[in-house]
Amino acid sequence: MSPLLEVEHLRVQLPVGGELRSVIRDVDLTLEPGEVLAMVGESGSGKSMTARAIMGLLPPGAEVGGRIAFDGADLSAASSRQLRELRLRRIGMIFQDPRAAINPVHRIGDFLTEVLVRELGVPRSDAMKRAEGVLQEVRIRDPEHCLHQYPHELSGGMLQRVMIAAVLLSEPDLILADEPTTALDVTTQAEVIALLSDLRRARELAMVFITHDLELAAAISDRIAVMYAGSVVETVAAAEALTRPLHPYTEALLESRPDIAVRLDVIPQISGRPIAAYEVDAGCPFHPRCRYAEEQCSLTPPKTALVGTGLVMCHRAQERLGGLHISGEQNSLADGLGAQAG
Amino acid sequence: MSTLEAGDLKSARTRLLVAPKLMRRLHRRLGTTGMAAAGFVLLVAIAAVLAPLVAPYRPNTEDFLAVNATPSGAHLLGTDELGRDMLSRLIWGARTSLLGPAIVVGVATGIAVPLAAISAWFGGTVDLVISRVLDLIFAFPGLLLAILVVALYGPGLLPCAIALAIAYMPLIARVVRSGLMRERNKAYVSALDVQGVSAFAACARHLVPNVSSIIWAQVTVSFGYALVDLAALSFLGLNIQPPTADWGVMVNNETALLDGHPLQVLYPCLVIVLCVTSIAYIGNRLAGDEQGARR
Amino acid sequence: MLRYLGRQLLSMVILLLLSSVLIYGSLYLAPGSADAVLFGNHTVTPAVRHAVEAQYHLNQPFYVQYWDWLSGALQGNLGTSIAFRTPVSQRVAAAAPVTIYLVIYASILITIAGVGLGVASALGGRRLDATIMAVTNVGTSVPTFVAAILLLEFFSLKLGWFPSLGAGSGFFSRIQHLTLPAVALALWAAAYLTRVTRTSMRDELRGEHVATARARGLRNSLVIRRHVFRNALLPIVTVSGLQVAGLIAGTIIVEQAFGLNGLGQLLLTSVEQKDYATVQAVALILVGAFVVVNTLVDIAYTFLDPRIRLGLREA
Numbered sequence: 001m002s003p004l005l006e007v008e009h010l011r012v013q014l015p016v017g018g019e020l021r022s023v024i025r026d027v028d029l030t031l032e033p034g035e036v037l038a039m040v041g042e043s044g045s046g047k048s049m050t051a052r053a054i055m056g057l058l059p060p061g062a063e064v065g066g067r068i069a070f071d072g073a074d075l076s077a078a079s080s081r082q083l084r085e086l087r088l089r090r091i092g093m094i095f096q097d098p099r100a101a102i103n104p105v106h107r108i109g110d111f112l113t114e115v116l117v118r119e120l121g122v123p124r125s126d127a128m129k130r131a132e133g134v135l136q137e138v139r140i141r142d143p144e145h146c147l148h149q150y151p152h153e154l155s156g157g158m159l160q161r162v163m164i165a166a167v168l169l170s171e172p173d174l175i176l177a178d179e180p181t182t183a184l185d186v187t188t189q190a191e192v193i194a195l196l197s198d199l200r201r202a203r204e205l206a207m208v209f210i211t212h213d214l215e216l217a218a219a220i221s222d223r224i225a226v227m228y229a230g231s232v233v234e235t236v237a238a239a240e241a242l243t244r245p246l247h248p249y250t251e252a253l254l255e256s257r258p259d260i261a262v263r264l265d266v267i268p269q270i271s272g273r274p275i276a277a278y279e280v281d282a283g284c285p286f287h288p289r290c291r292y293a294e295e296q297c298s299l300t301p302p303k304t305a306l307v308g309t310g311l312v313m314c315h316r317a318q319e320r321l322g323g324l325h326i327s328g329e330q331n332s333l334a335d336g337l338g339a340q341a342g
Numbered sequence: 343m344s345t346l347e348a349g350d351l352k353s354a355r356t357r358l359l360v361a362p363k364l365m366r367r368l369h370r371r372l373g374t375t376g377m378a379a380a381g382f383v384l385l386v387a388i389a390a391v392l393a394p395l396v397a398p399y400r401p402n403t404e405d406f407l408a409v410n411a412t413p414s415g416a417h418l419l420g421t422d423e424l425g426r427d428m429l430s431r432l433i434w435g436a437r438t439s440l441l442g443p444a445i446v447v448g449v450a451t452g453i454a455v456p457l458a459a460i461s462a463w464f465g466g467t468v469d470l471v472i473s474r475v476l477d478l479i480f481a482f483p484g485l486l487l488a489i490l491v492v493a494l495y496g497p498g499l500l501p502c503a504i505a506l507a508i509a510y511m512p513l514i515a516r517v518v519r520s521g522l523m524r525e526r527n528k529a530y531v532s533a534l535d536v537q538g539v540s541a542f543a544a545c546a547r548h549l550v551p552n553v554s555s556i557i558w559a560q561v562t563v564s565f566g567y568a569l570v571d572l573a574a575l576s577f578l579g580l581n582i583q584p585p586t587a588d589w590g591v592m593v594n595n596e597t598a599l600l601d602g603h604p605l606q607v608l609y610p611c612l613v614i615v616l617c618v619t620s621i622a623y624i625g626n627r628l629a630g631d632e633q634g635a636r637r
Numbered sequence: 638m639l640r641y642l643g644r645q646l647l648s649m650v651i652l653l654l655l656s657s658v659l660i661y662g663s664l665y666l667a668p669g670s671a672d673a674v675l676f677g678n679h680t681v682t683p684a685v686r687h688a689v690e691a692q693y694h695l696n697q698p699f700y701v702q703y704w705d706w707l708s709g710a711l712q713g714n715l716g717t718s719i720a721f722r723t724p725v726s727q728r729v730a731a732a733a734p735v736t737i738y739l740v741i742y743a744s745i746l747i748t749i750a751g752v753g754l755g756v757a758s759a760l761g762g763r764r765l766d767a768t769i770m771a772v773t774n775v776g777t778s779v780p781t782f783v784a785a786i787l788l789l790e791f792f793s794l795k796l797g798w799f800p801s802l803g804a805g806s807g808f809f810s811r812i813q814h815l816t817l818p819a820v821a822l823a824l825w826a827a828a829y830l831t832r833v834t835r836t837s838m839r840d841e842l843r844g845e846h847v848a849t850a851r852a853r854g855l856r857n858s859l860v861i862r863r864h865v866f867r868n869a870l871l872p873i874v875t876v877s878g879l880q881v882a883g884l885i886a887g888t889i890i891v892e893q894a895f896g897l898n899g900l901g902q903l904l905l906t907s908v909e910q911k912d913y914a915t916v917q918a919v920a921l922i923l924v925g926a927f928v929v930v931n932t933l934v935d936i937a938y939t940f941l942d943p944r945i946r947l948g949l950r951e952a
Contacts, residue, residue, distance in 0.1 A: 055852050088854030095852075100845035103864050105943060114863065115853045150943040166853065478655050481928050483886035486920060490663060493908040493916050570780040574890050577782045578905060593786055604790045611783045619778035 002072060004174060004206050005031040005054070009066035012046075012053050020063055021278035023049045025230035025285075027066075028304065028311075029208075033173065036200060036207045038217030038238070040253070041227035042274045047210045048096075050227075051176045054208075055093055056083045070174070088119055092167030093176045097183040098159035102151045109147030112166050134165040138195060157188030161195065168199070174206045182211075193220060214253050218242045226250045229285040230277025236310030246312045246320055248290045284315065292316055376627045379620035386617060390436035399427040401434035401587035410603050422606050423598060424585075432613055435587040439614075442503050442581070443568035447561050449507035454515035455557060459545040461515070462522035476512035484509030484571055492580045499572075502581045506571055514560045521553040555628065563625035566618050573614055589614050641939060649932040656924045657710075661703050664913045706917070715918035720910050725918045728903060733922075736888050736899035738811060742819035743826075744881045750827040751880075752873060755834020756866065759842065769831065776828025781887050785821035785894035792817055803896060818895045822887050826880035833876045837869040844868070871941050878934030882927045 012024040024046045031037050039047040052058050054068055056075065068075040070086060078086070095101035102111055112134070113127035122130070128147065135143035138161040151159060160180060167175055177196065181189040197220050200207050211217050217224050218238045226234045226247060234247035245251040252270045272289040284290070287297040296315055307317040314320070369377055389396055398418075405425035413420045419428035461472045482490075488505035495501045525531070526549065534544045550557075575581035576590025584591050592610035599607055697705070706716060715725035758769040779787070793801040799817045841847065842865055850864045889901030900919050907915035 052848075057848055057851055084854045084856065086854075087852055093849075093852040095845060095849060097845065101849045103846040103850070103868065105868055105941070106863070107943075114859075115855060118859055119854060119856065152944050163849075170853065478652060478659075481652055481656050481931075482659075482924060483883065483927060485886040485889060486923055489889070489904060489908055490660070490916070490920055493911070493913070494663060574780065574782045578890065578893055580905075580908070590782075593782060596789075599786070599790050599794055604794075607786055607790070611786060614780060614783060615778055618780060622778065 003030045004033045004035075004071055005029065005208075006069040007050070007054070007066070008068075010050065010053060010068065011063075011065035012049055012058060013063040014059060015061040021276075022280075023230055023277050024053065025277050025280065027227075027230075027232050029225060029232065029235075031174070031206055031208065033206055034200075034204045035223065036197075036209055036221040038209045038211060038221035038224045039227055040211060040214050040217045040224055042212060044274060044276055045227040046230040046277055047227050048178050051093065051178050051208060051210055054176060055087065055091065056080075057093075088115065089170055090172050091174045091176065092170055092172040094160070094163050094167055094178065094180045096179040098156060098163045099151070099183070101163060102159055104151050106150075107147065108149050108151065108154070108162055111151075112147070112162070112169060115166075116169060130169060131165070134168045135162070137168065137199070138162070138165045140165075155188070156184050157192060160184060160188075160192050164192075164195065164199070168203070172205070174208070175200070176208045176210070178210045179212070180209075181216075196220070214241065214250070226253070229275050229280050231285060231313060232304070232311075233286065233313045234310060236312075240309060244308075246307055246310060246317050247286075247314050248292050248316075248320075249286050252289075252291075284313075292320070372624060372627050376624055379623045382620050383617060383624070386436050386613075387440060389433050390440050393434045393437055397427075397430040397433040399430040401431045402426060402585055403430075410598075410601070410606075413605075419609055420605060422595070423601070423603070428606060428609055431587040431592060432589070432609060435589045435592060435610065436613075438499060438582050438586065439569065439573060439589045439617075442499055442572040443565045445500075445503040446506045446510060446568035446572070447565045449504060450510040450514055450564060451557065451561055453507070454511045455518055455550060457511075458515045458519035458522055459550060461519050462526050462549070463541055463545055472515075476515055479508060480512040482509060484567075485574065488571070488575055489578075489580060492575075497580045497583060499582055502572060502575045503568075506568055510564050510568065514557075514564060517560055518553060518557055521556040522549055525549050525552050559625060559629035562621060562628055566621035566625060569614070569621065570618055642936060645932055645935050645939075649928060652928050653925055656928065657707055657921055658703065660917055660920045660924065661706055662699070664917055665699060665702065710918070710921065716914040718907075718912050718914050720907075720912040720915075725915050728915060729900070729918055729922065732898055732900045732903040735815075735897050736892070736901065739815055739818055739822065739888055739891065739897065739899060740881070740884050742812075742815055743822040743884050744877075746819055746823035747827045747830055747880055747884075748877055750823070751830025751877065752834050754827075754831040755873075756838060758831065758835040759838035760861065766835075769835075773828040773831045776824050777832070779824060781821060781825055782890045782894060784824045785818070785891055788817045788821050789894065801895070815897075818891045818897060821894070822884055822891045826877075826883065830873070830876055830880060834869065834873050837872045838865060841865045841868045871938065874937050874941060875934055878930060878937070882930040882934075885923050885926050885930070 007027055007029040010024055010027040010029075011022065013020040013022050015021075027046070027050055029037065029050070039050065041047050049058070053064060054070075054075070056078075058064065064076065066076075070091065073082075075083065075086075106114070109128060109131060112131040113122075113124065116122040116127040116130065117124050131147060132143045135146055140146050140158065140161055146154070146158075146162070151162075154162065160183075164180075180196065181192050184192060193216070196207070196209075199205065207221075209217065209221055214224070214226075218241055221238050224234075224236055224238050224241045225232045226236075226241070226249060228249050234241075234245070234250050236246070236250075241250060242254065245254055249270075256269055270289055275285060275288070277285075283296075283298040283300060284293070284302050287293040290297065294316070300315075302313050302315045302317075304311050304313040305317065307314075308321050368380070372380060403426060405421060405427075407425065408417060408421050409425045410423055411417050411421040411425070417427050417429070419432070421427055422431070457472055457476075461469045484506045487509045488502045491501045491505035492498075531544065531549070534548060539548075572581055573588075573590035573593070576588050577594045579594065582588035582591050584594075589610040593607055593614070595607050598604065709716060713726055715729060717723070718725050718728060721728070754769050754773070758766045761769075789801055792798045800814050803814055844864075846868075847860060847864050850860045855863075888899060889904060891897070892899045892901035893905060900922065904916060904919040904923070907913075907919065
């Protein structure tokens, strides 16, 4: 089976105050039909930009290099008409904050049906019926009433369901979900996640799920791509990421998440500050914060290589696979890390 | 002896450095264009004050041998239909043209700031009543209010300026009030309350000074509007009366246009536009971008 | 929704009533107002004075006079001009058309030029944007009366394209006569509206809901119309309403500059002649129009922003 989405050597530069700055340095991704890939990383690591680059929604003036192919077709060669066609029928995107993403001046019904009616020539009454159907599918209680409401009359969680419904209406093969639960409160988050994972199973959707929460990523996805400073540093099966992180950054991300079963006096943090993609110079982008860094890490950039079952971009991945990393060591490491951060 | 000298030198230097420091602060606020604009306005103001010294002629000296003269060495900008020197009239005209807006802004701010302070400090019903009264005044366009006042008291600078001051007051009060409201909610205000500082002292010494940048921006922007409105009132024959030299009066000279001497009208137009543009630019810089352009 | 509308209308009526009291009251208090006009320097016997005062209801207390005036005004009777001894409503009716045409003409110019240029500036390339911004910079720095004089000098006297004075009769002649005054009146406001439209469009263009619309595959023209322009409309409507309301005062200047016999001229001549009944009437009409336009803008708001319509956000 050929992959649904292929991203190769994606580079994106954005104009900032007259100069171009890298936001994505070199990203490779593949996604099979029906697969869920989670992209994890701190804010500014380039995960949202990757999604926007796939959608062709980068800000004006952006320089894009590399190749993005959807279902075998090269998107960088696609005309804007073809891109629009893809967005209309094949790729949908869910944004972080539904309150900002849904236009406040139109009724929910208008919002849901505008693409069907105005672009796909569906008669308005049919479109409304279908909208009611998908609202039911995203578990909105009174869909008919909801169609007549304005966005500000709904809660954030409800609005995100409306957003998901809007994406479902165009029956896409791929959904890009850009931190779809970050702006919601905790209980709603769980509901929306459950809804998304049910839907993708029922509809056999492929999904790129962007989040900064590694555990959430592991729960919802098949594979995880960890991003740091505009590069994918590790791509690994979801289960492996939690138990056997190979890249030191993935490991640090895991440790900085407090375990509710164990009471810690100091919540471990990753020392130093995350750097932006344009700040990366020679060597590994993570080396200033890496506790395993050696001399070569600051000199030559590591290549991405197959290590064990995952793709890792680290000079020392092979030896780490060999046994340096033992799960029992984690606590003491975390203590050391916390002290270092303090 | 030597230490004394060093001390003297130091104080002299600090004294000398005050001006550049102020200039640098101004430059940061206004930018280069803003400094040029401020320089121009300052130049006009100085010329107005020193009019008897810098103007080549008295504003109403008539020279019937040089009626409607084109610019020459004797009359740099030419003369009008009575042979009065245009440059001198422009310089003398700056006096009323700048004095008027100063009165407007002074009176308007003088009423607006205390009202805004009372409104912001007491809130509740007091705030509501003041806001409603301001709304009522806001329903009268400044020009119309001035015409009504002139209908009562006859034409002149003072009635026009007072009328405009009343018309401008609500807007200034509103902007300052919202600034004070934000300030009022800050922690240090409750600290003042706890210390037993009186409402008046708290407002006069802490709240109002802390929104001074908002007030200055309003003062500048209003000054520009007042200059335009007062010139317009002169143009309508309601403010300064001919033959007194005033920019608005000088623009109201259709005979010059019809007789083919447009420069006599274009000069005062140009001066007004330059002043208004400069002041508006400074005001917008002070207010921060788009804010000052409200109205 | 209805409650909101009701509140708007109620506050408009209150504002109108209060301003009418102010207008009537201020001129009522004018020192020796009516006497001076009526009797001039003549000395009159108390009996004559009494009879004349009774004729013009000058012997009644203030609130009675005010009520007579207001109830008359509401029925279209604006009182009698003491100076001319003709009904004020006749003089107003003769002057009003020119002013109304002028304001409508200028409003159309402001809206078309302001919104059109603003949208072009926001969506067009850098060079177009810079050009339009330069033009609006000039536009916002030229006061109305200066604009009037400049237009008069260049297009009427120098080039002879437009007549310089009078309002003309018949539709085309009217248009020709009123073009320069309307442009003078519209210039400042149009330039200002251009800037507001541009800023508002740009703010909306950056909005996340625009990214959503694009991500869903909506074509650009629809994105601009339904998600950028539609949302940018709120500040645009507010500002154009304020500008139109401002025109009502500006028309006084333009009528004077172009010698148009409109309400503004009537107001000015009445002030000169101390014809208070006419001053009161015209002032009431102008302030009334100002207040009504402002209220209409507030109501337009409720139709544009569903959040206000449901009373969730105060204007």
